[in-house]
Amino acid sequence: MSKKQTTIQDIAKKLNITASTVSRAMNDHPKISKKTKALVWNTARELNYQPNTIASNLRKGKGNTVGMIVPRINRHFFSNVITGVESVLNPAGYNLIICQSEENYEKEVENVKTLISNRVSGILISLSIETQNIKHLQKIIKSHIPLVMFDRVNEKLNISQVINDDEAGSYEMAIHLLGQGIKDIMWMGGPRSSSIYRNRYNGYKRALEEHNIFAEEMPCFEGSPTLDSALNYMREFLKSGKCPKAIFCTSDYMAMGTIQALYEKGLNVPNDVAVTGYSNEPFAGLISPKLTTVEQFSEEMGRATARLLLDQLLSESDEPVPRKIIIKPKLIVRETTQKRKKNNKFIKNKQEL
Amino acid sequence: MSKKQTTIQDIAKKLNITASTVSRAMNDHPKISKKTKALVWNTARELNYQPNTIASNLRKGKGNTVGMIVPRINRHFFSNVITGVESVLNPAGYNLIICQSEENYEKEVENVKTLISNRVSGILISLSIETQNIKHLQKIIKSHIPLVMFDRVNEKLNISQVINDDEAGSYEMAIHLLGQGIKDIMWMGGPRSSSIYRNRYNGYKRALEEHNIFAEEMPCFEGSPTLDSALNYMREFLKSGKCPKAIFCTSDYMAMGTIQALYEKGLNVPNDVAVTGYSNEPFAGLISPKLTTVEQFSEEMGRATARLLLDQLLSESDEPVPRKIIIKPKLIVRETTQKRKKNNKFIKNKQEL
DNA sequence: GTGAAAGCGCTAACAG
DNA sequence: CTGTTAGCGCTTTCAC
Numbered sequence: 001m002s003k004k005q006t007t008i009q010d011i012a013k014k015l016n017i018t019a020s021t022v023s024r025a026m027n028d029h030p031k032i033s034k035k036t037k038a039l040v041w042n043t044a045r046e047l048n049y050q051p052n053t054i055a056s057n058l059r060k061g062k063g064n065t066v067g068m069i070v071p072r073i074n075r076h077f078f079s080n081v082i083t084g085v086e087s088v089l090n091p092a093g094y095n096l097i098i099c100q101s102e103e104n105y106e107k108e109v110e111n112v113k114t115l116i117s118n119r120v121s122g123i124l125i126s127l128s129i130e131t132q133n134i135k136h137l138q139k140i141i142k143s144h145i146p147l148v149m150f151d152r153v154n155e156k157l158n159i160s161q162v163i164n165d166d167e168a169g170s171y172e173m174a175i176h177l178l179g180q181g182i183k184d185i186m187w188m189g190g191p192r193s194s195s196i197y198r199n200r201y202n203g204y205k206r207a208l209e210e211h212n213i214f215a216e217e218m219p220c221f222e223g224s225p226t227l228d229s230a231l232n233y234m235r236e237f238l239k240s241g242k243c244p245k246a247i248f249c250t251s252d253y254m255a256m257g258t259i260q261a262l263y264e265k266g267l268n269v270p271n272d273v274a275v276t277g278y279s280n281e282p283f284a285g286l287i288s289p290k291l292t293t294v295e296q297f298s299e300e301m302g303r304a305t306a307r308l309l310l311d312q313l314l315s316e317s318d319e320p321v322p323r324k325i326i327i328k329p330k331l332i333v334r335e336t337t338q339k340r341k342k343n344n345k346f347i348k349n350k351q352e353l
Numbered sequence: 354m355s356k357k358q359t360t361i362q363d364i365a366k367k368l369n370i371t372a373s374t375v376s377r378a379m380n381d382h383p384k385i386s387k388k389t390k391a392l393v394w395n396t397a398r399e400l401n402y403q404p405n406t407i408a409s410n411l412r413k414g415k416g417n418t419v420g421m422i423v424p425r426i427n428r429h430f431f432s433n434v435i436t437g438v439e440s441v442l443n444p445a446g447y448n449l450i451i452c453q454s455e456e457n458y459e460k461e462v463e464n465v466k467t468l469i470s471n472r473v474s475g476i477l478i479s480l481s482i483e484t485q486n487i488k489h490l491q492k493i494i495k496s497h498i499p500l501v502m503f504d505r506v507n508e509k510l511n512i513s514q515v516i517n518d519d520e521a522g523s524y525e526m527a528i529h530l531l532g533q534g535i536k537d538i539m540w541m542g543g544p545r546s547s548s549i550y551r552n553r554y555n556g557y558k559r560a561l562e563e564h565n566i567f568a569e570e571m572p573c574f575e576g577s578p579t580l581d582s583a584l585n586y587m588r589e590f591l592k593s594g595k596c597p598k599a600i601f602c603t604s605d606y607m608a609m610g611t612i613q614a615l616y617e618k619g620l621n622v623p624n625d626v627a628v629t630g631y632s633n634e635p636f637a638g639l640i641s642p643k644l645t646t647v648e649q650f651s652e653e654m655g656r657a658t659a660r661l662l663l664d665q666l667l668s669e670s671d672e673p674v675p676r677k678i679i680i681k682p683k684l685i686v687r688e689t690t691q692k693r694k695k696n697n698k699f700i701k702n703k704q705e706l
Numbered sequence: 707g708t709g710a711a712a713g714c715g716c717t718a719a720c721a722g
Numbered sequence: 723c724t725g726t727t728a729g730c731g732c733t734t735t736c737a738c
Contacts, residue, residue, distance in 0.1 A: 053470040055731035058714050074436050079427035098451050117406040283636030408715035411730050
């Protein structure tokens with residue numbers, strides 16, 4: 001048993017025909033006789049032949065893998081986008097190479113380099129929070145590799161992209177809060193250097209301004225969108241003794257940290273303070289009280305992103321028209337933003353302490 | 354601007370040297386003069402040259418990608434394993450092609466085929482729940498592609514693997530429950546055709562038997578480890594009017610479904626019924642009451658799996674000694690399995706209704 | 707219908 | 723130090 005894989009040469013030799021014939025037979029070429037094909041297929045099975053896609057691609061000058069760069073794979077949002085992407089790309093015959101930037105600009109640049117070197121047929125990217133400089137993206141374009149951005153995009157770059165209407169999602173959330181009669185809404189968001197957080201802030205600001213409230217005058221924290229970051233900040237913040245009537249968190253994890261800090265101070269959610277999340281993480285509907293948040297349709301975003309790429313992959317033109325798809329998010333009002341009254345449905349479903 | 358990527362030929366031509374020299378210069382070969390190297394590197398940058406790893410690999414007869422097959426990427430457990438794998442493989446110069454079997458045997462076989470065809474240097478796999486037949490795995494071995502199984506393994510196959518000590522984790526959990534004075538512990542598990550659920554059942558059984566209780570006599574549900582599956586079953590089950598004092602769920606999601614069904618019946622967790630999870634999903638510590646569960650150290654599992662593969666990749670021998678790494682899980686006792694008393698610490702941290 | 711020959715982009719003997 | 727040559731495994735004209 002040799003260490004090497006069988007090649008079409010091996011099959012050819014065994015059958016006393018040429019490699020070209022074997023190649024054609026394997027690809028079910030019409031001009032090969034049924035007999036030869038059967039012969040080839042049989043010995044292929046016999047010798048445990050596996051076509052070498054790599055060699056084939058090299059020869060044909062095209063590939064079957066697509067590269068995808070995400071900040072982190074173990075974020076529910078991104079792993080769902082990936083699922084959506086694969087559901088479109090796999091049936092079309094493409095494999096995914098997934099890279100994680102870990103929210104780090106240098107890593108992202110590195111990822112781009114490896115993907116180009118691996119001659120992927122296309123690249124899908126959601127930018128790291130750090131990313132400002134987009135030379136690496138321009139390099140992709142210069143290399144004529146179709147590129148589609150999703151979720152966290154760079155707005156200066158005129159290429160296909162799929163984004164959530166974060167401005168609208170955030171606006172609706174703020175309107176919902178204002179509709180509860182709340183006038184002081186603290187902002188607790190991710191860094192506005194990133195498009196998504198900037199847009200969410202803008203939506204919040206717009207809603208407030210429509211009610212003659214100025215976002216700039218609200219308490220505001222901007223930091224890493226994690227539980228700990230929110231928890232630490234809020235612990236400090238609450239020492240001052242005052243607390244807004246609502247806290248608008250741009251991530252469900254920040255909401256969790258915020259809620260925890262509030263509990264530690266003996267404050268009740270939602271009766272003392274309303275808290276929102278964003279993203280609808282799996283736990284949002286499982287915790288108590290259930291978290292009001294925004295559903296982003298991540299899998300749909302993945303499918304849309306993949307479809308935009310496929311369009312480019314299949315189109316002959318080298319300069320495809322950039323398309324922009326905006327996915328409407330959906331406000332999910334649950335318990336953390338609605339004051340409870342005795343005997344309502346919400347209380348009935350809860351266990352007593 | 355041409356559509357093709359620049360090659361070493363282009364650089365060679367421009368500098369009036371040969372491709373081999375360029376190749377050597379690019380690889381920082383010691384016998385190339387500093388001057389030539391500088392020349393090559395500069396024109397490389399100038400022409401926006403990106404090495405073609407594919408061609409290089411074909412020539413060298415080895416690759417830099419590793420294939421990984423998981424049931425689902427958007428499961429916290431698996432996406433964490435992937436993170437662990439990448440943290441070891443990327444620094445070693447490997448990329449990951451990730452495939453999802455979606456718990457489907459045929460898809461898994463398909464995945465194996467594409468990975469072999471893409472000449473990956475190694476394959477990491479966690480079997481789908483359906484997988485019984487292992488011909489496709491034997492094909493990998495026959496193709497001399499290093500293979501490492503993790504988490505859901507096939508015990509008949511004597512190859513390297515990384516597993517959790519599910520038997521022990523489950524045993525400890527059952528002992529914990531028994532220690533609370535509970536004697537009727539319902540089993541709510543995933544299908545025992547899968548190694549992990551089989552082992553968990555065995556641990557539970559052993560613990561019970563040590564207390565002269567027979568697992569066979571306990572109520573038992575075996576089904577898809579999802580929230581809905583547990584919810585639907587429990588709704589039916591509870592119609593009978595009787596309910597065990599504890600329910601041992603082998604997944605945090607099943608626990609959520611179970612708890613929901615219990616609430617619907619007006620039963621309190623943990624005071625009426627203790628409920629366990631398994632896996633320590635991110636929400637386990639966030640819900641109320643907090644879920645007692647088992648931490649699996651998924652990222653560590655990923656790292657260990659990747660290391661086993663690297664060993665084989667780096668070792669010269671074609672028949673490496675199969676190694677088996679067993680990761681000890683950790684019981685995390687939280688609130689769903691401990692009866693509450695007035696004024697204990699646990700209550701203090703809770704908000705009042 | 708099938709074979710011969712060339713080449714995708716790169717590397718590695720073997721020369722010199 | 724650098725050039726020559728051959729070839730990784732496959733496809734694809736161009737022949738016959």
